[in-house]
Amino acid sequence: MIFLNGDWMPIEDAKISVLDRGFIYGDGVYEYVPVINRKPYRLLPHLARLDKSCQEIGLKNPYSVEQWSDIIKQIIAKQSFDDQGVYWQVTRGVAKRDHTFPKDVEPTVFMMSNPLPKLTQTQIDDGVACYTYPDLRWHRCHIKSISLLGNVLARQHSFEQGGVECVMLRDGFMTEASASNVFCVFGDTIVSPPKDNHILGGITLDGVMELATKSNMKLVVRSVPEAEMWTADEMWLSSSSKGVLAITSLDDKPIGNPLHRGKPGPMFKKMFAIMQADMHA
Numbered sequence: 437m438i439f440l441n442g443d444w445m446p447i448e449d450a451k452i453s454v455l456d457r458g459f460i461y462g463d464g465v466y467e468y469v470p471v472i473n474r475k476p477y478r479l480l481p482h483l484a485r486l487d488k489s490c491q492e493i494g495l496k497n498p499y500s501v502e503q504w505s506d507i508i509k510q511i512i513a514k515q516s517f518d519d520q521g522v523y524w525q526v527t528r529g530v531a532k533r534d535h536t537f538p539k540d541v542e543p544t545v546f547m548m549s550n551p552l553p554k555l556t557q558t559q560i561d562d563g564v565a566c567y568t569y570p571d572l573r574w575h576r577c578h579i580k581s582i583s584l585l586g587n588v589l590a591r592q593h594s595f596e597q598g599g600v601e602c603v604m605l606r607d608g609f610m611t612e613a614s615a616s617n618v619f620c621v622f623g624d625t626i627v628s629p630p631k632d633n634h635i636l637g638g639i640t641l642d643g644v645m646e647l648a649t650k651s652n653m654k655l656v657v658r659s660v661p662e663a664e665m666w667t668a669d670e671m672w673l674s675s676s677s678k679g680v681l682a683i684t685s686l687d688d689k690p691i692g693n694p695l696h697r698g699k700p701g702p703m704f705k706k707m708f709a710i711m712q713a714d715m716h717a
């Protein structure tokens with residue numbers, strides 16, 4: 437069952453107008469929360485980010501934290517599987533096509549839950565291949581907007597070469613992936629680009645920072661020039677659907693220092709274990 441504007445129905449029965457501004461303009465925002473054993477993981481930060489995304493685009497958040505939490509609780513209970521990925525989006529609603537915000541229009545709210553994608557043991561043990569791509573997106577990437585064409589094209593470029601994700605580069609610096617944040621490790625230090633307007637502030641990124649601090653792993657927030665990225669001892673992806681995942685090949689070149697070149701490194705293995713424990717706590 438899915439949720440659409442206050443009603444529950446099978447996804448096949450869900451209908452929205454072709455004049456919905458999400459359809460016409462990509463005018464809306466979204467969220468995705470992983471659910472482990474029927475428990476949403478880090479839900480409150482996701483709800484806070486949704487509220488921030490709404491504010492950034494001048495859209496009234498239609499529900500309070502309590503109301504969102506209740507709808508999410510209900511959608512989880514309606515599924516037959518335990519580990520889920522709950523996706524929901526809010527658009528500016530249905531109105532005559534005109535760029536200007538319409539007045540007195542109710543936002544469209546859609547929510548669905550699917551089985552949480554599972555990493556394969558090979559992906560965990562060997563890491564994954566990624567391909568670089570120019571970051572051609574706008575300058576407000578901190579908004580979790582449903583307009584994702586730049587991300588879609590970057591992911592497709594990587595997919596066509598057998599990659600799992602892309603690593604985007606803007607003005608000579610590493611930004612993020614199409615649906616994940618990217619970390620580099622240099623020696624014993626984890627490095628994350630700053631959460632500015634050129635990346636989405638990932639909830640998993642925040643989780644990595646929190647768990648690294650708690651575990652006395654060094655973490656520094658600073659920009660990573662492309663040239664330095666290529667010298668990283670390890671590279672990682674982070675996202676709600678993947679948790680953390682090692683990048684072991686970039687543009688067909690092995691990543692990592694000679695001790696574990698092309699394989700996940702020791703810092704990744706430590707963070708992966710810590711995060712798994714936290715997600716299943």
Ligand SMILES: Cc1ncc(COP(=O)(O)O)c(C=O)c1O
Nearest residue numbers: 615616617636638639640675676
């Ligand atoms: C562009 C982008 N960056 C990063 C992330 C990771 O964010 P989170 O950890 O909150 O899933 C996502 C998630 O969809 C994303 O779309």
